[in-house]
Structures are given as C-alpha cells and as structure tokens.
Amino acid sequence: MTESCHAWTAEPSSWVARFAGLIAPGGTVLDLACGHGRHARFLEAGGWRVTAVDRDATALAGLAGHAGIEAVEADLETGAWPLGGRRFDGIVVANYLHRPLFPRLIEALEDGGVLLYETFMLGNERFGRPSNPDFLLRPNELLEAFAGRLNVVAFEQGEVARPKPAMVQRLCAVRGTGPILLP
Ligand SMILES: C[S@@+](CC[C@H](N)C(=O)[O-])C[C@H]1O[C@@H](n2cnc3c(N)ncnc32)[C@H](O)[C@@H]1O
Numbered sequence: 001m002t003e004s005c006h007a008w009t010a011e012p013s014s015w016v017a018r019f020a021g022l023i024a025p026g027g028t029v030l031d032l033a034c035g036h037g038r039h040a041r042f043l044e045a046g047g048w049r050v051t052a053v054d055r056d057a058t059a060l061a062g063l064a065g066h067a068g069i070e071a072v073e074a075d076l077e078t079g080a081w082p083l084g085g086r087r088f089d090g091i092v093v094a095n096y097l098h099r100p101l102f103p104r105l106i107e108a109l110e111d112g113g114v115l116l117y118e119t120f121m122l123g124n125e126r127f128g129r130p131s132n133p134d135f136l137l138r139p140n141e142l143l144e145a146f147a148g149r150l151n152v153v154a155f156e157q158g159e160v161a162r163p164k165p166a167m168v169q170r171l172c173a174v175r176g177t178g179p180i181l182l183p
Pocket of ligand 1: 032033034035036037038039053054055056059074075076077078093094095096
C-alpha cells in the first residue's frame, strides 16, 4: 500500500481486541505492517510474543525497549519475504492491503493459528483515504480469499462510525478445524 496512512488511534481495533483471545496464550504473533505498533503493544501486554514488521523505521523505533516485541524493518512488497519459514500462532493485519501476501499469511500460520485481518473496502473513498481502489477490498474479498484454506470464525463488512467513519471488512479465521469458543 503506497497511499499514505497514519495510525488514527493508539487503541487496538475492537475486532482484534475481541478475537485475540483465540490465539494460544503466550504464543507468537506477527503484526504485519504494524505502523506505530498499537496491536503489537496490546498483544505484548496480553502476554504474547510479537514480531512487528513495517518498512517505516521511525514508527518501529517507538517499539524499542519492549522486551516482548521483535521489530523487523522490511519492505513487504519488494524483495524476499522477510520472515523465512517462520510460523506464528496469530497474525494481525490492520489497515494494510497487499494481495500477493495472502498465501504467505496462510503459510505463516501454525496449526490452530488465528488470522485477524481488518482493512478498508470499496466505498471508503466517500470518507477519505485510502481511496485508491487498488487498496480497497472488493465486497466479500477477504472471505473469498481465505475461506477455502482457513476455518472462518467471523466475517463482517460495512460502514463503521468509530474510530472514524470508514468502510471496512473484517475477518477472523483459524488454520485447522478444532472447536472455537466465540468471544
Ligand atoms: C495505515 S498504517 C496501519 C498501521 C497499523 N497496522 C495499524 O493498524 O495501526 C499502514 C502501515 O503499512 C506500512 N506499509 C505500507 N507499505 C508497506 C510496505 N511495502 N512494506 C512494509 N510496510 C508497509 C506503513 O509504513 C504503515 O505503517
């Protein structure tokens, strides 16, 4: 995603906060395109060990000193995938879209691992940025991208009022078929 974007809040997304409890306690979580790390910080506080990736070194610098967060500076859209064959108990992607990474996300999930994905969809251009259709999900796109390979726990799409008006899509999906206690 090349359209500029800034964290609009230090609070974790309500979607991430709701479903984070499905991630194995004390397990590993990848916060992809973490920005200033609102989710990395939230997850660290919850006892998870976080790997936070972004290309913005200035944003990552704010995570220095967090013992539970490994900050990785990398461009996710050029060159090699920066995490090799590592797998995680959870992956969080918020307000970032680079479709070629979808298969990577599935591969990088441990068995039982949880994908929490939330980003903007078509219609968001009414509210501001991102407005480039390349960076806006099509209707049902997250569901269709992951439903064949992951067990979809929850999916929703539509307009939200907070933290500011936006059109979003949200997915929680698990690698594996074990029972899920809905939070
Ligand atoms: C809107 S911010 C979202 C930050 C965070 N996920 C959140 O929800 O608060 C988008 C982030 O994606 C990062 N980003 C955009 N393109 C990237 C790329 N090619 N490689 C790595 N990070 C990228 C930006 O640096 C920025 O921190």
